[in-house]
Structure formats: C-alpha cells, structure tokens
Amino acid sequence: xxxxxxxxxxxxxSVLAFSNATLFGKLLMSPxxxxxxxxxxxxxxxxxxxxxxxxxxxxxxxxLSFGRAVEQYFSMLxxxxxxxxxxxxxxxxxxxxxxxxxxxHKDNVYYQSVGASGAIAGVLFASILIQPLAAIRFVFxxxxxxxxxxxxxxxxxxxxxxxxxxxxxxxxxxxxxxVSGFVFTLLLKPSLMLSFFHNIAxxxxx
Numbered sequence: 001x002x003x004x005x006x007x008x009x010x011x012x013x014s015v016l017a018f019s020n021a022t023l024f025g026k027l028l029m030s031p032x033x034x035x036x037x038x039x040x041x042x043x044x045x046x047x048x049x050x051x052x053x054x055x056x057x058x059x060x061x062x063x064l065s066f067g068r069a070v071e072q073y074f075s076m077l078x079x080x081x082x083x084x085x086x087x088x089x090x091x092x093x094x095x096x097x098x099x100x101x102x103x104x105h106k107d108n109v110y111y112q113s114v115g116a117s118g119a120i121a122g123v124l125f126a127s128i129l130i131q132p133l134a135a136i137r138f139v140f141x142x143x144x145x146x147x148x149x150x151x152x153x154x155x156x157x158x159x160x161x162x163x164x165x166x167x168x169x170x171x172x173x174x175x176x177x178x179v180s181g182f183v184f185t186l187l188l189k190p191s192l193m194l195s196f197f198h199n200i201a202x203x204x205x206x
Contacts, residue, residue: 002086003067007060010116013048014056024049029098029113035106043102047094047116055115063120066127070185073130077189085188092184093122097177101170118173122181125151129185129192132199148200154178 017024029046033039050056070089074082097118105111127134128147135144155175162171186192 001071002083002090003063003071006067006090007063010048010050011056011060014050017049018052024114027114029101031102031105031111032107032109034102043098044091044094046098046114047119049114050116051114059116059120063116063123067120067123070123070126070130074188089122089126089181089184090119092180093119093177096180097121097170097173100172100176104172113170113173115170115173117170118177118180121154121174121177122184124154125178125181126185129182129196132196133203146203148196151178 013023013027017027027042027045027049029042030039034042050059067086071083071086074086074089076082078085094116095118098113101111101113128151132146132148132151134147136147136150137144155178158171158175158178162175
C-alpha cells in the first residue's frame with residue numbers, strides 16, 4: 001500500500017519535472033542551498049525527481065520488487081504501525097543517503113543530485129536482513145545469488161566507486177542508505193540479527 005503510493009507519487013512528480021525545469025530545480029538536492037539558504041526540505045525532496053526515464057524506471061522497479069515484501073513483513077510484526085515504520089524506513093534512507101554529499105559539498109554551489117536511490121537501498125537492505133538467503137539476480141551476474149552475498153558486493157562496490165568519484169552516480173547515497181535501512185530494521189527487531197547470522201551459518205556449512 002505504502003510502496004505503491006510512493007511509486008505513484010514519485011513517478012508523477014518525476015515525469016512532471018522532466019518537462020518543468022523550475023519544478024526540477026526546486027526539488028533537487030543542492031547542499032549549498034540547504035546550508036546557505038535554509039532549504040533543508042531538499043534533503044528529502046530530491047527523492048521525488050529523477051535524471052531521466054531509465055533512472056526513474058530502475059529505481060521504481062527495485063522499490064516494487066523489495067518494498068512490498070518489507071512492508072508486508074512490517075505489517076505482520078507491528079500491525080498498523082508497520083505502515084508508519086515502513087514510511088520512516090524510506091525517509092531515513094533518503095536522509096542518511098543525502099547527508100554525506102551535504103557534508104562534502106555544502107560550499108559547492110554547482111553540486112546537485114536527484115533520485116530516491118538512498119531510500120531504495122535502505123528498503124533493499126531491510127529485505128536482506130529479513131531474508132538473507134533470498135535469491136537476487138545482479139545485472140552483471142546472470143545467476144541467482146543469496147541476498148547477503150549481493151549485499152556485501154553492493155557495499156564494497158559502492159564504497160569503491162565513491163572513492164573513485166569519476167561518474168555522476170551518488171554512490172555515497174547507495175552505501176549510507178543501505179546501512180541506514182539495515183540498522184533501522186535491526187533496531188525495530190533486534191532478534192533479526194540472530195536469525196540473520198544463523199541463516200548465513202547454515203548456508204556456509206554446506
């Protein structure tokens with residue numbers, strides 16, 4: 001329910017912003033504007049706009065693929081509060097995903113970023129904590145791999161690419177959004193850590 005609502009809202013605003021430069025400019029992440037013009041809303045609003053159709057479609061596909069399962073799990077555990085927790089998970093991923101670029105570029109008037117990647121990474125890693133052995137197929141690896149292995153590869157790749165810094169992708173947002181989603185879900189249900197390592201140990205014992 002929340003997942004579909006986020007997808008609809010994000011898609012609608014992103015599509016509108018594709019042809020409306022003013023709207024796009026008001027919503028994108030600009031650390032300079034946050035720090036010097038008190039536009040803190042940009043720490044969240046940047047997740048409502050995307051660079052192009054491919055950026056939007058990939059993010060919404062990943063959110064649809066993992067968001068519904070995490071949302072259902074939260075609802076099963078916490079009842080109606082689970083919907084609130086899922087929304088908070090998403091918002092936390094957006095915020096923590098944006099903070100590193102804010103700190104690094106707060107005095108750079110030219111730095112800008114868009115997209116919900118941090119939030120979606122948070123949802124993805126919540127699902128990895130919940131089901132570490134679930135099968136995930138990575139775009140460059142044409143076979144299913146366990147979710148926890150995918151998670152390790154994802155974090156290593158994001159950290160490596162963030163240090164290189166030679167493309168226009170917000171790898172910091174991917175990394176810290178993922179970490180925030182894992183930690184947030186663990187704080188909601190600490191016993192997940194035991195089951196997480198138990199499942200991995202069982203997998204590695206074969």
